[in-house]
Amino acid sequence: MNVLFLSISLGSGHIRAAEALQKFVVQKYPKSKTLIVDTFKYINPLIHTVVVDGYLNIVKYVPEIYGGLYRMSEHIKNIDRMSRGFSNLLTPKIHRLIQSFKPSIIVCTHPFPLQMIAHLKKHYNLDVPSIAIVTDFVNHPFWFQNNIEAYIVAHDYIKRDMIECGISEDRIFTYGLPVAPEFLKSIPKEQARKELSLENTLTVLLMGGSLGIGDIENTFKSFAKCKRDIQIIAVAGKNTALKKRLDSLAASFPMPVKIFGYTDSIPMLMDASDFIVTKPGAMTISEALVKRLPALIISPIPGQEERNEQFLVNSGTAVRIYKNTKIDSVLCQVYDNKLRYKQMKEIAGNLANPDSGRNILSLIEKLVNDNEKGLFKYSFNAF
Template sequence: MYTWKEVVKDLGLNKVLILSVAVGAGHMRTAEALREAAGSLYPGAEIRILDTFRYASPFLGKVVLGAYMEMLKKSPLLYGFLYRQAEHGKPLSGKGKVGFSHIINIAAAPRLVEYIKDFKPEIIVCTHAFPLGIVSFLKKKGVFRGPVFAIITDYDVHSFYIFPEVDNYIVGSEDLIPQCLDFGIEPGRVHATGIPIHSQFSGRYDKALLRKKIGLEPDLPVILLMGGGLGMGPIDSVFKTLGSGSGYQLICVAGANAALREKLDNMARDMACRVQIHGFVDYIHVLMAASDIMVGKAGGLACAEAMSLGLPILIVDPLPGQEEKNTEFMAAAGAGVRVSAANLASVVKDYLKDPAKIEIMARASAARGKPNAARDAVRLMAQAVDSPDYKRAAK
């Protein structure tokens, strides 16, 4: 008679280490979605998520992530320039990437080596490019010999994710496979499962019932305004624009930005439409499923979650870099539209006048959704652990 742990071990997953970085919310949420899926498919498996910088080098994390966030807030054009310069074939994609990875490895690798030796994971999964560079370095040095999976959490394949030591790449769409092949990655190592998202986004919900549950009118259209986990971007001005309209209800999610939440609460008193304001929530799937249109940022995970629920997105002035790439993907799929803050009100009015337009976008969004991405990715991980190549390397 087998125990659950013995069954899990036979199936291929026993110990999984997921490395991420707590910048924004998307990378960690992807890690949590993988942990949920792995725990469901392999109940006895031990799955750990490590905030890489916080554990391995808090000082470096503060410097690197602090500089990253400041650049996004104060110099987004500079960030966009650097992002483009690090794309495939550009100056920073070669020596620039190697030099940056070298600095991170010097600071963060020693403690991570200790952690890996202590935990002894069978597989390491990275949901951010920074820890992926460290793990690739450790695999090259023989510190870790098991499979390494890279989870690309945007609809673009950037050079900072590309390392020869990575065994498998998980990408958000079949459209990204040619980009991977251009980097020289073999077709069998690229898997378009979709960006891993929580199982909550795979459900089918009754929109009218959800609206009643959260205190909204069941038959009046709902617009969801989001600024990501950090509540970044011109949310207050967009909130004011949308709040001056009528004929719909407005939900706004301020994320972890407490100052923004307070400001929006004060602004809401003068709004023409019915308004709900939320901070950082763990029920975003409910708010998405209750809405007709989403307005806001084009974070990779947010796009994946919206498409899973068939929710169209109006993307307001995306940041240069990966947000622009995500916007291009959503627009090409017919699941999103890029708008400026200046014409947002007229675009919303136009869509609400013609519900058929919303329905067409919603269908296009749902057609590109991959609600089972996390489970599909985990199954691939189990196959990699069970492969003869891995078993030979593990001996």
């Protein structure tokens, strides 16, 4: 089985979804060929730099502009057409890659490469079954392609929304985002804290994804003002400047603090924690849900992350905190209230999809087998 993953590194979540599913494929099919492609970087490094750096600068310095563009793209069809047109212009190199790699199936974890695959199916008779993994807790028109065999979404409400938008129900699967196998293994909280040389007390895990994005520093300071026994685990990711600032601040903090840069120990850090404090990126949240870890949400990127936040808060497993929020008051409401905290953990468990990777792999097997039997006619029309 040859599996081609097409993604884009706008943040780390899209690539991480591909990497997580890749691990399940390789575990079951060790002789399989798998390839994860950062699509824009593969097609043209300059385009990748312009798009990715532009995106990161906008969300960092003028996030309200990104939010406005996101909301416009949901309702103004010309923006969707422009996105499709841009993607279509970039298809030739991906087409050559597909002809060379000869995938049994294509998995897209970002809508831009998905648009390319839909274009190749319509205009170049591409007959490879394809799956889209919607990497947020919200739907968006950029994902709408009716010549894609399957959509993986995180929740039934997204499925209902997609059906209303014209995607046929039999192609939408509420399997959830795939999380890496290491997140499916847990150890007792006390053991995790001992292995990390932490105290056995109320613990919060503060992180901003692999890029260390969000108001991490001010949130760090806010937790330092707590008048209770608490310890902080902070993960700066690849943001080395942030790590240096946190290390400097931590020296004067009255409570135990553990600072990490980029680390592969996130599963254990989650096991050791009572809360995760993070921006609501869908992959980080999906991993926390599997760990039944309630979330305190900070710094959502306007657009999809604001929608993710709304979903999590409305579901009851998260609380939004702001720059001037009194952390002691929040913890009094959601941690000291044992019934509330228990419910947040239970809701997290109910929203989690620990079997997502295995379920998606089973679907891949079925689609590949059906295609080999000639059961697909590939007669879809593009939106």
